[in-house]
Amino acid sequence: MNMISPPEELNAKDFASDQEVRWCPGCGDYAILKTMQKTLPEIGARPENTVFVSGIGCSSRFPYYMSTYGFHTIHGRAPAIASGVKLSNPELDVWIITGDGDGLSIGGNHMLHVLRRNVNVQVLLFNNEIYGLTKGQYSPTSKPGLRTPSSPLGSIDSPISPCAFALGANARFVARAIDIAHKPLSSVLKRAHAHKGASFVEIFQNCVVFNDQTFSDFTDKKTGADNQIHVEHGTPLTWGKDNQYGLLIKPGTLELQKVTIGEDGVTESDILVHDETNRTMATMLAAMEGPDFPVALGVLFCDPGTPYEEAVRAVPKAPGKNVKQLLASGKTWTVD
């Protein structure tokens, strides 16, 4: 299946399908789609070797807008279907597109297992903290108190953190990005693609219609910078407009602390350095939230292991094994 492709250079347009894009005007999904279409040529992807598998939801319409192979399946099951695709043909680049409802409500179990098995696929979870397609009910990531048609007095569910869940599920690549921030999103997609094994990417996606601005605390172009931190392996965990803030482990505890560089004698060299191979650190970073802490973006965790499909296919077909051989194998006797 390793297609020898003509060497022409592809660009974003080559990854756009002829279907009219049907999200609400202003939906964050548009930005993600654009970034994906721009990023794929940059990583040398070929439309014929690329497959997008999605469940059901606004986000899950994504495959229709790509000129690659695509399968818009049923609610919550994209990881299972994608596993079948990847195990069948490990040469394919398989991307899973899912939402917070699709991937963590009805589909939570398949998400758990595709991650722990480490099937070499990229999972992009468009988290808008709402069920968009079904007109705005609260989801497992919705903030408590959110009023929706199914929670008119405000949601009482305590939410789940997608990245914390993925880390608990033994995922070996966990990252985060914001829909409209093209560059960081693109670089996270590239890292996810490069990672051999299951990559989990949470994308904060704004639903303008049913949950507008739910992430604006940290995504706002003006004020967001102070509330988001881009983590990078081997680099101190600092942020803010002037990189003035940093993270420490509160001495003698297992808790993070926010400090200002230059205050209380803190210098840049005191700041905790990001180690993306440390699951504990990733878990702590994933748990950070406002107002006291910034939201962590970028690759929180990356610690590769054998991809599942390689292990599954470790036993190749032995020469001569076929039905005839099978029929004659084992205990037989002849009547003559």
Place this chain on the structure above:
Amino acid sequence: MNMISPPEELNAKDFASDQEVRWCPGCGDYAILKTMQKTLPEIGARPENTVFVSGIGCSSRFPYYMSTYGFHTIHGRAPAIASGVKLSNPELDVWIITGDGDGLSIGGNHMLHVLRRNVNVQVLLFNNEIYGLTKGQYSPTSKPGLRTPSSPLGSIDSPISPCAFALGANARFVARAIDIAHKPLSSVLKRAHAHKGASFVEIFQNCVVFNDQTFSDFTDKKTGADNQIHVEHGTPLTWGKDNQYGLLIKPGTLELQKVTIGEDGVTESDILVHDETNRTMATMLAAMEGPDFPVALGVLFCDPGTPYEEAVRAVPKAPGKNVKQLLASGKTWTVD
């Protein structure tokens, strides 16, 4: 439903049903059953107010042997059914009995959601790292390489850690015990019962028929002591036959280190003290495994929050609200 019960004292026998117990001779399930039957009277439980809900599996036969209310349901769905029971009648003590297959394979999603919602139930997951009832296929907790009828060349799946999963799922009570260790198991059951909200307890359970001795490294009566640590809130994390070992945070990192007290100048006061309210610590403890580290037992994490059923039932029925009132509500008009 708050039954005013006669004050007679109950004992273990009062919690045993008249059904013959039908597990394989030597199965760890027997010990768990015994401990449960002994523990319930000690915490003042009443058979009429106690409900055991299980899925399908050897472990899930448990309810039949209790003289309480019991519901042996379908594979993987016990958390959902138990949620319905508890939301319907918060006065009931609801225990969920499940296995590693029932609770983490087919039932992983319901497990995730009952934990994150924090429904006030006790979840006991009998982990024998195998599908017992269906005659011994590998499960999501099986060790890699395990040969079973469905993995004749050895399982290639990378397993999941039930406690790490529960912590990632935002569980607020996570504990561990060994089937045949009556006292620690009993005290964990008591803590789980006392905890308001979802309590998750992993019980290492030996399947003598299909996965015998899989935990013997740390459960063996003779050699196990050096390979298990009983954690206790506020107490230093030490273990070993003579409590000679202890845990530290490797300075400047987010990694645990095993030390021997008295060696390299380490004294007991240097040892990390268990803080059961710290999710990071719990996550690190849950991840420990042999041969370098002991297996952590006891209450790894406990940090109570509002139980879900209280939030659900926060709006009481308003006086006068009934069908007639409903029919007459809103916009109506009269034709006369």
Place this chain on the structure above:
Amino acid sequence: MVTETTQQSTTDSLDSVVIRFAGDSGDGIQLVGNKFAESTALFGDDLSTFPDYPAEIRAPIGTTYGVSAYQINFGPSEILTAGDEPDVLVALNPAALKVNQEQLREGGTLLIDTGAFTEKNIKKAGYENHPLSDKALDSVNLIELDITKLTMDAVSEVGLSKKEGLRCKNVWTLGLILWMFGRSRKSVADWIETKFAKKPEIVEANLRALNAGHAYGETTELGAGLKQYTLDKSEPETGLYRTITGSEAAAWGLYAGAELSNLELFLGSYPITPASNILHQLATMTDYGIVNFQAEDEIAAICSAIGAAYAGNLGVTTSSGPGVALKTEAIGLAVSAELPLVIVNVQRGGPSTGLPTKAEQSDLHQAVFGRNGDTPLPVVSASTPADCFDVAIEASRLATKYMTPVIMLMDGTLGNSSEPWKIPDFDSYEPFPVTHRKEPEGYHPFLRDPETLARNWAVPGTPGLEHRIGGLEKDYDSGNISYDAANHQRMTDARHDKVNGIRKDIPKQDVCLGAEKGKLAVVGWGSTYGAIHKGVEQLRQKGLDVSHIHLRHIWPLPENLEDLLKGYDKVIVPELNAGQLTTLLRAQYLLPVEGVNKVTGQPFKVSEIVEAAHQALEN
């Protein structure tokens, strides 16, 4: 039927009228439709509505797939369908015209907003040429108004942004239409004032638009095109009325079922179109003592309801076809454990994700046959929006009386449509209170009532009745697990007999129109009621010997149905599926009933029923 009685558009006095409002989904079409329906109901007319949403949440403005429509049929006589063909089509943009134009009846009135017929919009709608140059429009009564401009003029003084101002277009149009049919603006004005109470300038703008639209009709002389229509004054039965959608009626009926059975209502549900509205409705009713649980998926939803039933409540779960498919295994548990449960299926177009916003009746086989094992359960179905109330009560009655899950079939059309409803006297409903068992003497969980065969229902919390149940086969005489061969046969028979016994407890099937025997019976179920009824009415008016039979009880079928059907020379069964009730009736009665099948996601037209009956009579 509308089209038959109002042949000319110039007629001032009508029996009934069908209006179809259409525009971009951002144009507030559903609102206009709803408010017009309200005014009309208050006026005393009977009516039936059919909201026709796009599948997308918000498709790009101006595209054909973003068109939203709302059809209403109203008049003084009995109205049973939303009408075959609109008499009046309101098209607020070119895409709306494109999608709906064909439906307008010949000679009907077409009202368009020329302000929205810009070149850009025309192109977006996919027209090659200017749509108004279409020859087909020659035969319609075309009214061209620049509603965009008229609205902006009307609201200009309020000082809104252009965008906000344009939002009032729908209300302006509503004002005009209210004038056309002599309906009062009061309820609309009231609604505007309450709705935007916190934004006085929005109230002001909308009121101005409403009045301007109305005044426009009154003061402008547009010739024959724009004129006022007079419908005969209705004389409905006296009583208290409201309009109600099927979803509301179902939600209320479930609550009524709980009250009549003296149980708490527990809903476990997971959102899915078109069933979510029942969840939404019940979610607003927590102060009525309803426990609502939005589960993580459909399986958890039904399982939580089963848990609630085990704990002594009326467990309910609501979904649509794909969601019900997921519930199959759990339904089997409820059958085996003999727990009461109501499963509402608001059917949509299949297979698979299918056509989520369109209606179909294609889950009947799933409801009756779709489980592993011999797993019988009762199935009931509702025929009109208001009927959902009574059918939900009936489902609750059967579930609790017979300790069984019951499937209630609705469909998207029923759920979303509304009709005026004479509020029933709830005291006239027979209660069916449940008594949970309390007596330990002689108890075991599968002790059966000798008459109904229902097992007794003991609830956790009751001293002395502790017991264990599950999905394994149970001993008939003790309720303990049993693998015994003869016992399995006995229990299988008991489960069948229990459900079959319900025949004796449901009304004999009636003939809702026509004679009890004769040439042709048209047998239907569900939302096709109106179309079939009107069709049969027309046929009978022409002197043809046709009867209409409409089933509420799909399983078990009424005791007398076999004999009843045998009294006709011919039986046809119109269904919005490929012939599912047909299969059932043929298998049960070995009668050569014939299907009339339509699987387009659209309801039957009255004319289709009439034609099918004619054909059947001829052959």
Place this chain on the structure above:
Amino acid sequence: MVTETTQQSTTDSLDSVVIRFAGDSGDGIQLVGNKFAESTALFGDDLSTFPDYPAEIRAPIGTTYGVSAYQINFGPSEILTAGDEPDVLVALNPAALKVNQEQLREGGTLLIDTGAFTEKNIKKAGYENHPLSDKALDSVNLIELDITKLTMDAVSEVGLSKKEGLRCKNVWTLGLILWMFGRSRKSVADWIETKFAKKPEIVEANLRALNAGHAYGETTELGAGLKQYTLDKSEPETGLYRTITGSEAAAWGLYAGAELSNLELFLGSYPITPASNILHQLATMTDYGIVNFQAEDEIAAICSAIGAAYAGNLGVTTSSGPGVALKTEAIGLAVSAELPLVIVNVQRGGPSTGLPTKAEQSDLHQAVFGRNGDTPLPVVSASTPADCFDVAIEASRLATKYMTPVIMLMDGTLGNSSEPWKIPDFDSYEPFPVTHRKEPEGYHPFLRDPETLARNWAVPGTPGLEHRIGGLEKDYDSGNISYDAANHQRMTDARHDKVNGIRKDIPKQDVCLGAEKGKLAVVGWGSTYGAIHKGVEQLRQKGLDVSHIHLRHIWPLPENLEDLLKGYDKVIVPELNAGQLTTLLRAQYLLPVEGVNKVTGQPFKVSEIVEAAHQALEN
């Protein structure tokens, strides 16, 4: 039939014999049964087996619910069932006697191990009095041996522990039975040597026990009770033989289907009794190029297979009723996306968890009707263990040729039973190679073959054929999403026509015994084949005009079936369910076919078929 031809226990020469081995599940009963079957097959007899496991993994020793049994019917003539009533019952403990005693035919031989009939064991089995004092035993040929002691004596010199020594009881018994029927010990001895190669003292002990049991028969004079039986020598067709269970045959057939279609085989499965054995079998075959995936649940299992099909493989999923219930929604996706898939349902007793280790045919309705929407798919069923091979190939053929999921029905009896199988010449199987589309010109994903109506199959990795599919309705002419009303009808019709068209591509239904018209047809499907066939054979031998028709194709039904059935005065349909094929035939043909129904978890007895036929002929 056995019972008819071997009325006296003293007969030395028999046509066929039924032996039932029974003992504690720890006694190695299944092993004894299997090994006896093997020796018998090697001897050249035909045979049919019925392993009857307890539901518990290992119930406490000595209890009735821990009893394991293995029944084998063998002889020189054609053997089709495991036999109605054992001629010989071996009971290795009191519980085994208790559970099985009633089945022994009058005058049959009962062999018991008196060493196991201790007071404790007798009590554990629930006997009030000593079981051998039971009057009912007067009419049987009772052979009491202290097998426990005889075994211990035989192995005493090897120096095993008592526990290990006792484990040889089963092999001692096997030795004796092999002697009784003149079967060779060789294959058993070979097996012992290979199996325990690493434990020479275990080999030694078992060989001694085997020989001792055999010698015991040869040397002991017990009177008429214990004697050697001579069966006529079989003359089977010449060829290469093996024994095969239904599970093995199904696994191999699926693999053969992949080879014939030139595809890779992908299995996505989740363990469930009694379907797991197919998974186990395929799991041993990774070196045949099979991709095996044990999924997290049944939904993931089928979804992975759908993914594999999308990627161009033969996707297969195997399960039993409750698991298939969970797959329902995904099956709908495969129908809508028109992807090939084989879904094997090894049916078990329902409803719900039901009787997991017992067989039933109660998932036919689920297979044919059990989905939301109008969602047709082909259903095939296997009749004997070896037939599973051919039917799995047929399922693969239909799936790939018509681009559709296919359900293959088996049941627990078929899956676990074995029979000697003349290994077919695989070259005689017609290949049905799939060609994935490669040509971009004119491609769209829902282009159909004009004859089969199958859409073309393009696979990811193919340049120029990139496309998107899903569960929403698709435009007939482009494959893009379409909400168009007329298109939905067209696609619905196309899906029905495609599946109905299969009628033309399957063999005409044959009559497997008897005339093509006449008084009575007995119509069956699945594992009831043997009982029906033997029953009809007996009836015909008595000169009665009865025919046996056995269906492989459940949906669509063979083209000629209607006419065929109309040629009989009466049609009865024996099924291990409450009448599911009956419903289907009645609905299709409006024929008054009557069900003969048994839902006990046990197979039909030949005598039950005979009796039902007699009744039908009389009425």
